[in-house]
Amino acid sequence: MELPPPDSSGIRRVVGACPHDCPDTCSWVVTVQDGKAVDLRGNPDHPITRGFLCTKVDRYIERVYHPGRVLHPLRRVGAKGAGKFARITWDEALDEVASRFLAIAQGEYGPQAILPYSYAGTMGFVQGQSMDRRFFHKLGASLLVRTICSTAGTKGYKYTVGASIGTPPEAFAAARFILIWGSNILTSNVHLWPFIMEARKQGARVVCIDPVRTRTAAQSDRWLPIRPGTDAALALAMMHVIFAEGLEDRDYIEHYCLGGDLLRERVAEWAPERAAPLTGLPAEEIAALARDYATTRPAVIRVNYGLQRHAGGGMAMRTISCLPAVVGAWRDHGGGIQLNTSGAFPLNTKALECPDLIPPATRALNMIELGRILNEVEDPPVMALCIYNSNPAAVAPDQEEVVRGLKREDLFTVVLEQFLTDTTDYADIVLPATTQFEHWDLNKPYGHYYLQLNQPAIAPLGECKPNSEVFRLLAYRLGFTDAYFEDSDTDLIRQALASNAPALQGITFERLLQEGFARLSIPEPFIPFAEGRFPTPSGKCEFYSAQMARDGFDPLPAFTPPRESAESAPGLAARYPLACVSPPAHYFLNSTFVNVDHLRRRVGEPELLIHPEDADDRGIATGDMVRIFNDRGTFTVKARVTEGVRPGVVMAPGVWWGKLGPDGRNIHRVTSQAVSDMAGGATFYDCLVEVEAILPSPLC
Ligand SMILES: Nc1nc2c(c(=O)[nH]1)N[C@H]1C(S)=C(S)[C@@H](COP(=O)(O)OP(=O)(O)OC[C@H]3O[C@@H](n4cnc5c(=O)[nH]c(N)nc54)[C@H](O)[C@@H]3O)O[C@H]1N2
Ligand SMILES: Nc1nc2c(c(=O)[nH]1)N[C@H]1C(S)=C(S)[C@@H](COP(=O)(O)OP(=O)(O)OC[C@H]3O[C@@H](n4cnc5c(=O)[nH]c(N)nc54)[C@H](O)[C@@H]3O)O[C@H]1N2
Ligand code: SF4
């Protein structure tokens, strides 16, 4: 592997990129002495990172050199789930994986009985979506639809705005009204916060809409504790007030939007009094919010994915994303909305993934239905699972079903991992994976407009290999001799950048090697839709979407109640009256970092936040161990009674490793595999539960 040379003192400083699934995609600087990483800090030259990393990745060195790192291949020796392994060589491991894959592919079930399962353990293109895809496409494996995070909201936003493009973070500094909608910025998007602070210094007001008084809500001027899954009703009522009081930007609507009159008619049905009981927010508050939003300029919304993990999540995002066009906020530097910025990066994913290799009629399986896939899918059943960049035994919904599937004796499971997670406990073979310090990658963000190169800083620890290399070696063993399996990691990065798209002009591998990161070639300041030109079919912001009608949706903004709510399922709500959300914990990143002792100590233990009214009804006090349950399952945590959640809502911060919690389980014992309205998205915040105190067993 090529490593950058040391300076005369033997110290090297290597610019890389944080690989984690986070909108900020920080640029970092690793200091290496005698081949060991000794310091890590945020790149001070990067305009978004601005010299600091978050509290989790500040401990990345501890994670890299953690005694729990998997350093050589392992073969299972105990029962599935016991996590007992013996060391084997790479040759033995690769031979076994290759021969099992080959036997399945050539046997009665065929190659579609093999399923890759990966998500965003690393967001890098090389280690996340290149050689792996080539390998599985060539093999003819089943395709995985990667829905666990964001597909419903992304689709809803796309119907309205056209692509995942929005207000740049830097522009938030110019805003005077900032609406934080289902986003815990201080925890999950912390590099946006300094820009919000700058705006505040200039007098901006900050309002936060969240069922939970998060760190971000607590720092905002106003917290609106909405009932989960009802955001579309709030947005419709806001638009009602805006149109009823003539606060809309008629000129913007006329020139740059489609369906203004139809939208006006639709929202006429949505007086705040109708939305109030649904959202749990007083009608006057809704009206006041609408007026503030419509009359303060520039006004910007930071919306995030929490609110789309519900039955109507796609439609909710579609509806909210109409707001900036209704009031003409897109005109202003500092106005608009940000959900995701990744649609602005025209990287050549086709070259990386070689989708042309996919055999015709290959089936696609939805990752959030892993439990169902492993236990119920036939024709062919899944007989081999190859998991990398993901920890499904901890993060996937309906854990009881997931674990039942992973325990199948006839299932061959190989996991590429850095650690022995809840998932590796069920693996037949574990392959040791490098970390971001040890491999090349190219990292695009989803919360800003800079592209980052990750250079390796240290040699791989132990016998670890990058994912890309594992798939190259497996391809070789399966006799795939095509030239595209020979591409090196740096070849792959060059291929990703090979594009005539204007936004990538001037961004080359050589330049990234020199500079570490590069801003897309887009105007400065970037005010994407000041003069319309939306990347929708009509070129306008689509309040009315013919495409939605063709896809079987209401073509106008609408409200779909949560699947598990008094509105949709009164019987269920009577038995399980509490709506349970499980958003990111401050010191973990999904299930990553749970095993880093320093960070786990900061969190303490798995807990459940519950409102005093709900706690009193159940005789629960802070510190009590409680059982959270519904028809899908049950798990144990410690209660914290707080007014920081609204009555009727409980919050269990995610995502603990079950095996590091009190009963070997986590929140996903109660979540469901049901899909959202759009793009098969996850609905694990659409989840009714009951909670009871666990009484100490009587002494006898
Ligand atoms: N520290 C930390 N940072 C992270 C992560 C992490 O695990 N830890 N995860 C990363 C990943 S993968 C992602 S996708 C992003 C996610 O980042 P966020 O989008 O900020 O996280 P979400 O889980 O989407 O939840 C955001 C907020 O939405 C609220 N919420 C839940 N349901 C609703 C609802 O129906 N309506 C409204 N208005 N609010 C609701 C939750 O209470 C939560 O405070 O963060 C990334 N950053
Ligand atoms: N209840 C609840 N559930 C959730 C969420 C929530 O907020 N609440 N968040 C959801 C969301 S938004 C998401 S995105 C998903 C995320 O779910 P996952 O994508 O599974 O993410 P992580 O839990 O971070 O696990 C990633 C794993 O990849 C491994 N890894 C990292 N880098 C590499 C590498 O280079 N090679 C290999 N082989 N492995 C690597 C890490 O060690 C880690 O174990 O979880 C979802 N599940
Ligand atoms: S997790 Fe996010 S905030 Fe933390 S270092 Fe990585 S990109 Fe930056």
Ligand SMILES: [Mo]
């Ligand atoms: Mo995510």
